[in-house]
Amino acid sequence: MDISVTVNHTDLKEIDLKQMSQLGVDYVDFGNGASFKGVKEQGYPDLDELLKLRKKLQLWGLDVNRVTLPNISSSYMNNEEGSEKEVDNSLQAIKAFGEAGIKIVRQRFEGDTFPGVTKEYKAVHRGGCNSPRGKPWL
Numbered sequence: 001m002d003i004s005v006t007v008n009h010t011d012l013k014e015i016d017l018k019q020m021s022q023l024g025v026d027y028v029d030f031g032n033g034a035s036f037k038g039v040k041e042q043g044y045p046d047l048d049e050l051l052k053l054r055k056k057l058q059l060w061g062l063d064v065n066r067v068t069l070p071n072i073s074s075s076y077m078n079n080e081e082g083s084e085k086e087v088d089n090s091l092q093a094i095k096a097f098g099e100a101g102i103k104i105v106r107q108r109f110e111g112d113t114f115p116g117v118t119k120e121y122k123a124v125h126r127g128g129c130n131s132p133r134g135k136p137w138l
Helices: 014-022 047-059 085-099
Strands: 004-007 027-030 063-068 104-106
Touching (some): 014 047, 047 063, 047 085
Parallel strands (some): 027 063, 063 104
């Protein structure tokens, strides 16, 4: 069995990686498609930065399990003019992730979750760990 944790940022500090490694985590899932370097600037992740991130994880015995593509907004869902660029960005992101050796991606669509229905909670993990810096892994 492999163990994976989900994080919503790519700025993983050494202490985060050390703790994950010590707890027996094998993989990291990245739940926020906008957190990858390059997305804000060009709409999709920068391949060189993805390779650096993956190498950083591998130095701690970890790897990437799953990533999230840049979100598809309500503009696209409502067929607004120019919004097809979001799909183009997702395709470029898939290409970059594939070239970085990442095999699983997920696409988020505006309206695919119901914030009033979902509930965040602070889970206690193996060994009583709450998470790095006391925040949920979410």
